Amino acid sequence: MERQFIVRGMLAGALGGLLAFVFARIFAEPPIQDAIDYEGGRDEAQSLLDQAAGLPAAHEHADPFSRAIQGSVGLGVGIIAFGIAMGALYGVAYALACGRTGGVRPRPLALLVAAGGFLALYLIPFLKYPANPPAVGNHETIRDRGGLYLLMVGVSIVVLVAGVWFGQRLKPRFGTWSASLLAALACAVVLGVVMLLLPSLGELPANVREHGQHATETPLPLTDPQGRVVYPGFPADTLFEFRLYSVAAQAILWASIGLCFAPLAERLLTSGSARSRPTAEPATAG
Amino acid sequence: MSTSTFHRAGSGATPVILDGARAALWLFGTVLFGVVLYYFVGIDQGATSVFGNDTHIHEFIHDARHFLGFPCH
Numbered sequence: 001m002e003r004q005f006i007v008r009g010m011l012a013g014a015l016g017g018l019l020a021f022v023f024a025r026i027f028a029e030p031p032i033q034d035a036i037d038y039e040g041g042r043d044e045a046q047s048l049l050d051q052a053a054g055l056p057a058a059h060e061h062a063d064p065f066s067r068a069i070q071g072s073v074g075l076g077v078g079i080i081a082f083g084i085a086m087g088a089l090y091g092v093a094y095a096l097a098c099g100r101t102g103g104v105r106p107r108p109l110a111l112l113v114a115a116g117g118f119l120a121l122y123l124i125p126f127l128k129y130p131a132n133p134p135a136v137g138n139h140e141t142i143r144d145r146g147g148l149y150l151l152m153v154g155v156s157i158v159v160l161v162a163g164v165w166f167g168q169r170l171k172p173r174f175g176t177w178s179a180s181l182l183a184a185l186a187c188a189v190v191l192g193v194v195m196l197l198l199p200s201l202g203e204l205p206a207n208v209r210e211h212g213q214h215a216t217e218t219p220l221p222l223t224d225p226q227g228r229v230v231y232p233g234f235p236a237d238t239l240f241e242f243r244l245y246s247v248a249a250q251a252i253l254w255a256s257i258g259l260c261f262a263p264l265a266e267r268l269l270t271s272g273s274a275r276s277r278p279t280a281e282p283a284t285a286g
Numbered sequence: 287m288s289t290s291t292f293h294r295a296g297s298g299a300t301p302v303i304l305d306g307a308r309a310a311l312w313l314f315g316t317v318l319f320g321v322v323l324y325y326f327v328g329i330d331q332g333a334t335s336v337f338g339n340d341t342h343i344h345e346f347i348h349d350a351r352h353f354l355g356f357p358c359h
Contacts (some may be wrong), residue, residue, distance in 0.1 A: 002309045028353050063345050078350020080328055086322035092313045092320075101343030106300050122355055131355035134344045134348075145357035146333025222348045246353055269300060 001268065006091040008264045009257070016256030017080035020249040021122050024205015025080060028249065031242040032133055036067070038219075038234060039135035044076045045222055045231040053225070063094045085255055090117055090257055094265065101164060102171065107262040114258025120160045122250045125152035131246040136234055138217050140206045148198060155194050163187035328356040 047057050052268065063206030065074060074123045081211035100105050137145070174182060201207065202214035211220065218239065304313070328351060330336055331344035344351070344358075351358050 002312045005303075006312065021303040024350075024353055032349055032352065054298065064342055065345045065348075070345065074346045075353070078347030079354065081323055081347075082327045082354055085320045085327065088316050088320035088323070092316050095304055095309075098300040098304075102299075103299040105298045109300055126355055129357070130343055131352065132358070133352055134359070137359045139358065139359045142357060142359060143333045151356050162298070172347045173358070234350075242353075246355055248287065249353060250355070269303070 002092075002095045004268050005265070008261060008268075009089075009091025009094065010084050010087040012257045012264070013083040013085070013090060013253075014080055014259035015083075015260055016087070016253040017083020020083065020253040021076045021079040023249050023252055024075055024245070025072070027245045029075070031245070032071065032075050034235070034238045035133035035135045035242065038238070042135070042219065042222060042231050049222070049224055049230065061182070074222060079253075083257075086121065086253065087257055089113065090261070094261065094263065095115065097164075098269070098278070100168075102168060103236065106266040108263035110265050111258040114254045114261070116160055116164075117257070118250060118254035120156040121153060122254075123247070124156040124160075124191060125149055126247065128152050128198060130243055132217070133238065133242040136216075136218050136239065138204075138207055138210070139238075140285065141201065141204045141217070142208050143251060144204050144206075145201060148201075150215070152194075156191065159190050159194075161188050185231045327351065328354065332356070332358060 019270055043058075050057060063070075088114060094110065097109060097113055098106075101109065101112075129152060163183045163186060166186060167179045170179035173179075180245070181277070200215050201217045202211075207214070208215060214220070219234045221229040221233045224230050304310075326343060327347060330339075331341050337343075348358070
């Protein structure tokens with residue numbers, strides 16, 4: 001039975017990715033283009049400053065793909081591939097959760113697993129290291145940032161899985177409602193402590209050397225040697241829009257996975273139990 | 287894990303459906319597939335790279351990588 005779950009998870013993920021791509025194409029591309037325009041203007045201002053200071057001009061790197069390709073086919077392939085990957089992991093998580101997470105019926109379980117995926121693989125890491133548009137981010141710290149982000153994803157997965165296990169352990173004593181709330185509280189406390197302990201991106205040594213103490217890598221205003229602002233800091237509205245739409249796209253992706261998968265899983269599980277022996281024994285072969 | 291139905295046979299709750307080494311192999315293979323795809327969408331040719339100094343994947347899915355929340359550049 002696990003194969004049916006995996007295939008259906010991947011199909012649901014592909015559909016979710018497609019919907020998220022349509023959303024991204026409409027809503028995300030304008031702020032992404034704004035961010036790239038900002039970066040271009042800033043690079044120009046920087047090279048004027050460098051010229052005035054007698055420094056050699058930084059060489060432009062040529063992009064192998066045009067903006068039109070990046071913002072259409074590239075965006076679509078990336079988001080749909082991500083959706084398929086998430087759908088595959090989702091199918092596995094659902095198959096593992098079946099019968100191990102208390103008395104949840106197939107359809108509610110589909111939504112709960114999707115909510116878990118959204119939280120662990122995106123929203124919790126986002127709270128500490130939010131999505132950034134182009135121009136925000138120091139390329140010298142990509143290694144650290146990549147590692148910290150993946151660490152946050154890994155910790156979120158482990159903590160949420162442990163939270164489900166913990167809730168099961170609490171259930172006989174406190175009942176389903178209180179056990180669920182206590183387990184959620186425990187997860188929030190552990191994740192909060194982890195987020196407090198991990199460094200903010202602005203605190204990375206390369207950033208402190210270059211800019212001093214700041215919380216993030218969002219570009220500050222560019223100043224000339226006299227301290228006058230020659231180019232503004234990164235526009236706050238663009239940053240907010242980009243992040244809001246990023247959260248919305250992931251919500252669309254995971255909601256689609258959960259809602260598509262729910263009826264499919266129910267049909268699989270009910271037809272499966274009808275075919276197999278009477279369900280006195282909960283373990284049926286896959 | 288928070289419905290009022292008790293977990294007993296015939297209650298409509300999901301049963302344990304996995305059994306045996308074949309199921310484990312399928313699950314493991316699928317996780318591997320998902321993680322590899324996740325890696326190429328989100329991380330390759332950024333923090334680490336399996337194709338050396340090439341940036342074609344990175345640039346092609348550039349917008350998606352930013353938008354899906356991965357660190358980039």
